[in-house]
Amino acid sequence: MASVKRRVAVIGAGITLFRRRMRETGRELSFYAAKMALETAGITIRDVDAVVCGSAPDAFDGVHMKGEYLLDGMGGHNKPYVRVYVGGGTGVFTPIAAWWHVASGHFDVVLAIAEEKMSSCHPHPQKAFTTIFDPIYTRPLGPNLVWIFALEMQRYMSVHGVKKEQIALISVKNKRNALDHPCAQLPAKITVQDVLNSEVMVWPVQRLDISPPSDGAAAVVLAAEHIAKRLTDDPVWIEGVGWCLDSTYWTNRDLYYPKYVEYAARMAYKMAGIKNPPKEIDVAEPYDPFDYKEAHHAEGLMLARKGEYLKGIKDEDDIFARYGRDGDLPICPSGGLLGVGNPIAAAGLMKVCEIFWQLRGEAGKRQVKNDPRTGVAQAWGDLMQVGTVIVMRA
C-alpha cells in the first residue's frame, strides 16, 4: 500500500448541550455545533470545501433520507456533501470519512458533523431500535435493544470472572467526571451502591449502568497541513484511522471480546506507528454506552489485556488512581456517554472533540494532568459489530 498522501489536522471543534429533549430541530442543533467549530477554527462556511455528515437511524428523527433533510444546518447547501453511517460507530467514523476527503488531496478544509435527535421518536426511542434486529430471526421475539448488551455483559463477566461491583465503578467514575463537562446531561456524584440498587432493566444491566437517549450535535473542522499551519499554532494531527465490521450473525460469535475493535485499533495504530498502546497512548475515550463497555472496548483497544481492565480494582480510589484524570492512564475524562449523554452519532464525535481539547490543553477542569501528546477515541455500533478508531497527536 502507498503511504498516506497528506497530513490532516483537526483545527476546531464544537458541541451543543446534550439533553433528553431539546426544542431545536436537527438542522438547528447541527448549525450550533458547526458554527462553534468554525469559529474556534477561525473560518467561515465559505472556507469549507466539503461537508461530511454522520447520523444514526433515520427512525429517530422521523425523516427518511435524513442526511438530505439535515444538510441545511450542516452547511452542505451548494457543496459536496455526503452522509456516512455505521450505526453507533458513526461519531468516530464521520471524521474518518472527512479525513479521507482531505488526505486524498481533493479538499483542503472539510467539516465533519454528527447529529442525533432521539426525542422526536415517540413513545420512546427504544422502539425505533427494534428495527435494527433481523425481522425474521429476532424481531418476532419482541426484543429490546438492551437485550444484546445484557447478553454481552453476561458473557464478559462470566468468562473473566469480573464482578458487577467492579463494573459499576466505571459508571461512578464517568458520571463524576461529567460534573465538569458543560454540556453533560447526567453528571452525578454516585456510589457503587447506588448503581447496584438501581432498577434492573435486563439483568445484569441496571439503570445506572446505562447512558440515556439524547438530542445533540457535535462538529470538527479538518484541514490539510498547509492550511492548518496557517490557521493555528496548535493543530491536532489525525495520525491513525481504523474501522472494522464483523458478521451480522452475532449469535454465532462469542461476545466476550470485541475482535472488530481490536482489528480497527490495529489498523489505526499501525498507521500511527504505535506498537505499545498502554505506554504510548496518554489519554483515551473508548465508547461507553454501558459501563462494562468501557472495559470491553479498552481491552479491544489493547490498553489492557483481555479480562484485565478491572483487575485489582476494588473501590473508587483504585479506579480513579488508575483511570482517573490524574491516574496512570486517563480514560473517558469527558465523562463519556454515561455522564455526558448518548445522542448516538454525536456521542462518538463528542469523544473526538474531547481528545482534541485534551491534547491542546483546553479542557479546563477536565484537563488530564499528564501533558498528553497522543489520544485515542473509539466508537462502536450495529449488532455488536463495528469498531471505529481514531488516533490523534498534538
Next chain:
Amino acid sequence: MSVKIREYRGTPYSRKDLEEGRVPAFRDKPRARYAWACGPAMGRFLAELKEGRIIGRRCRRCGRVLVPPRMFCEWCFRPTDEWVYIRDTGTVLTFSASYLGPAAERLKEPIIIAVIQLDGASPGIGILHKLGEVKQEEVHVGMRVKAVWKPPEEREGAITDILYFKPIREGQGGGE
C-alpha cells in the same frame, strides 16, 4: 474548549412541557410496510420450523454447520454445500432476564432470553430465543435445554413456532 467557549447552545424541554402544550409540535406516523423476500435459505428455515424441525447449512471447506442457514459461507466466501438437520436441544452460551418490553415499558415478570448453541451446529453457532419453565436463578451458562414447540396446527413458519426452550431436567434424556 471550556476555557475559550462561553456558551453552549441548546434549549431543553421536559415531557410535561410537551404534554401541556408549551412546546409546539407536529405529529406524524410513517407508513413503512415491507414484505421481505425470504430467499432459499431463510425460506427453507421457516418452512422447516412449520414442520417442527430446525435446519442448517454446511460449508464443506471450513466444515462449519451454520444456523441460521445461509447460502454462502462468510468465512470462506463460497456457496454452502448441503442442508443439515439440527436437533432441537442445545446448551446455553449466555443468558439474561429482561424487565423491559420493546418500547422500554416495564414488565412484571421478566422474559428470560438466551443464546443457545444447538446440538448438531458447530461450536459457538447459536440462536437467540427465550427460556421458559425455569426461574432466573436456575439459569446458568452451560445449561442443557430443549425446544417447546407450538402444536402443529398453530405453527406459521416463524421463529415463534418454538415457544421457548426449557431446561432438560435429570432423567429426562438429552434429546432424540
Next chain:
Amino acid sequence: MERRVAIVGVGYSGFAPQTADVSYKELMFEAATRAYEDAGIDPRRDVNSFITCAEDYWEGFSIFDEFVPDQLGAVLKPTCTVSADGLYGLVNAVMQIQSGLFDVVVVEAHSKASDILTYDDLLRFAMDPIYTRPLGWHAYALAGLEMARYLYDTGALEEHCAMVVEKNKANALLNPLASYGAKVSMDDVMASRPLFSPLKELDVAPLADGCVVMVLAAEEVARRLTDMPIWVLGMGWASESISPEIRDWCRAIYAELASQMAYDMAGITSPAKEVDLLEVDDRFSYKELQHVEALGICAYGEACRLLEEGIFDRDGDLPVNPSGGSLGVGNLLEASGLFRALEVVLQLRGEAGRHQVPDAEVGLAQCWRGLPTASGAVIILGVEREVGA
C-alpha cells in the same frame, strides 16, 4: 502525483421488476461473486475495504450495514455505509484509495424495491416534516412543479419529454438488463394518465430490483489484475437543500456543481466534444433534458432541439442513456447511479452487446438521489488512450 484509480471488476444480479425468489442476501452474494470473478480476486484476501450504499427505509431495517458484510466477503474487514446513491460510494472509494490507505475497495448498491409495500409513503416521509408534509401532497407534486417551471423557462415542450420516454424505452429493448423496454410512441406518453400536470404516468420510471458490485483498484494493482482497466478520470458531487422554498425550479444546480468538479479533475473543457456517451438520471422524463443541460453539454433550452435532431439517440453523435435509462431499466433506488456507471464500464469495455456505442472511450455517469432531494454525483470514466490519440 495523483494516484490513479480504475474499475477492475463489475458484477450484477437481479434486474427484474421483482426478485421474490431471493432475499437481498442472495442477490448481493451473486453480484459480488460475479464482480470478484471478473476482477480475478478473492475478497477475503485481496479486498481492503467495502462500501455499501443504502438507506434504512428502502431496506426496512435500521443500520443496514449490519446486514451486509457476510454476503460481500467483508466479515472482520473495514466496511461502512454511505447513505446515498451508488455513485457516492464510488467517489468515496476513490478517495479511500487516493488517500493511500487502501489498494482495493469494493462498492455495492442494490434495490429490493419489490420488498417495499408503501413506496409512496416513504417518499412522503422524506419530505420536511414541518413545512412540506402537512400539505398532504404526494411527493410527485414536487416533480410536477419542477417540470412545469422547467418547460416554461426553457421553452421545451411536453412532447420533448415524451420523446425522451420513447427513445429510452426503445433503447431498453436492446438491453438484456432492462425490465421496461417497450415500443412506446410520443402519443402514448401524451395520452397517459395525468399525475401532477404536466407530469404523466409514462413520464415516470417504474421500480425494479437489482444489485451492482464494483471493484476499484489503485493503478499498480489495476494493471496487474486486468488488461482493460476503466480509469476514473473525474468525479464530483454536490447537494442543495431539499426545501422547495429555496430551490431553483428550472436548473439542476447540484448537477452543474458536480459536473464542474468532475470536468476540472478530468481536464475536460468541452464536454460535448470530449465525452462519447452520457448516462444521466431520467427517473422523470424531463430530468434527462435538465441534467444534460446542467452537465454543460448545451445551454438551457437547447437540449430539446438536440433531442429532436437525433443527437442523443443510440446511434447519434452523443448518445444519452443508451442503456434505456431508468425509464427503460427501472428505477433502482440507490443503485441507479451505480447502474449508470456499470453501463459506462460495459460500453467502454466493448461489452454492451446489441446496444454498444461504437468507439466509446470516455463516458459520463450522473445520478440524482430522487425526490425530494436536490443532490447528485457525477463520475467520468475512460479507457487508456494512446498518447496523441
